[in-house]
Amino acid sequence: MILALIMAAGGCQQANKKPLPKTAKKPVSLSSEVVKYKSEPTFSIYRTATGQKENIKLEEYLKGVVAAEVGPKYPLEALKAQAIVARTMTLALIEYENGTRGKRGTDMSDSHTEFQEYDEKKITPLISKAVEQTRGQVLTYNGKFVYALFHSASKNKTASIEEGFPNLKNKAGYLKPVPTNGLKYAPAKYRNWTVKIPSYEVKQIMGSQAGSLDDIKISKRGPSGRATSISAGQASISAVDLRAKIGPDRLYSTALTSVKSAGNNIVFTGSGWGHGVGMEQWGANAMAKQGKNAKQIVMHYFPSAAWTTLYK
Template sequence: MKTAKILRYLWFAIFALLIVSGGCNWFGGKSPQQKPTPGQTPKPGSQQQQSAATQSEPEITVYMHETGEKRKMKLEEYLTGVVAGEMKPEWPVNALAAQAIIARSFTLHEIETKGGVPERGTQASTDIKEFQAYSAQAINDNIKKAVEMTRGMILTYQGKPINAWFHASAGGITATAKEGLNYQEAEPPYIRSVQSPDDLAPADVKHWTAVFTKQEVLAALAKIGKSVNRLDSLAIGEKGPSGRVTTLKVNGQETVSGPNLRVALDSMKLKSMLLDKVEVSGNKVFFSGKGYGHGVGMSQWGANKMAVDGKKPEEIAQYYFKDVKIEKRWK
């Protein structure tokens, strides 16, 4: 009998000790948060993800399209080449720094959502058609300073890197993703159309005329799946919120995507879809408009003017997007 009582008291003592130490979960309590195993991705918003975000600068593999090699480098080193390739190196440091924030955000967004450039087996590429422009030769002290002063800074929406689109000149107003890029997914909540101070853009960007032959336009139409035997007329159809042409009418009947036709023709020649006029005359097709690029996100010429006016890099980058925050991912 005494032995039974001793065993019962001993059992209660062990039971109480387990509850106090938190070593059991019998009453619905939360067990201690486990650390991720090596290679395991922390869940979004978890303490592990937040602490990992400020641990160290990533090393990435970049496909160098000029030589075909794959080169490992720190992300900030890669960015100096991107900023030098995407913006004029002699521009104000604050404009270059805004571009660094945008390019860094774009890079991380692509890596975290798509794995970078999976077809190359790398996190980035120097081929502008695949990723971003890159020019190691154009790097100067201004570029290095701009990247260093914004080290680790990215734009985030609800804690995630945004798809930080940018372009040369908005022609005075930026576009939504759908109208500027014919974006097929839901419009990102952080993309908006805003007035852009593109005053300093050169004359051939402020106003331009692009001329193509009918054969060139017919070939471009075929590229986007619109096979037409002849081209009697081409006219502006619908426009988006910023005034950009989203559709064109071929021969008064066939409707084609404006952004898609621009890329199929030559996006460096047909500079934007912020068009004033489209006209077919003889064997030629004339487009007149303003701005340069798809118009979504940050305007580089707008960033230049804002920097000249004394705006900080963070202010410039945030101006072109809605409800975004600056987050420093590494020191």
């Protein structure tokens, strides 16, 4: 850019000279925590059913993650996409969030509430093939592992990192909404839902300043249209915090249409399933059925990322 400005300032003296060839972009160097994985790593895993600690190779672990997350009914390219984002997310969680070392004394856990969902009993030959064909492939951004988040279903757009994980906005600001259409292929219960939560429970969460909750409403929305703030009386709470405290298995998403008081309940209406950030699994399924390959699927949901092979 400086060279271009100098040339422009030279006026007609440069007019007869051939333009200089464009300089190729210098590739971003990979961070030390990325390049250290020159071969397949072995990690420790906590087994919640038995309380035992075991060692497992990453690629074998990923088969159980893909099996638990999406199962064998997805097309091969969608399974491969899931393997790539799960591999990346596993390494990001271990390197940047310390895995489950603080809680379990292991790198990871087989519990979806603690790490990622995992079930080796559901592994099929097709799932194994998907993992094997993407061996060592991950996503990076500025040389670091991407927070390659994934969720079940979104309506029209995925969520920004601020909408899904506000605490990660300084680490993963590159995760922005992208168009998606998987919701129309997802089970009907994902498309439109109504959830009733007892008013006293919401009052306990929001505190006494929330008053009677008669005026509870969505007070702010994010770039994808998801609720980001819920208010009542003199109180307000982030939609992410409210969902976490109610329970993500009870309040399915922050893609809320309305929140209102009705009798002894607070009624939430919405659509979608999950936090909404990153790859939409039902969208990946649809793209694979439309003929897209794993790389096209993954790069659609993570357009700022670089494709990196750690080991073969």
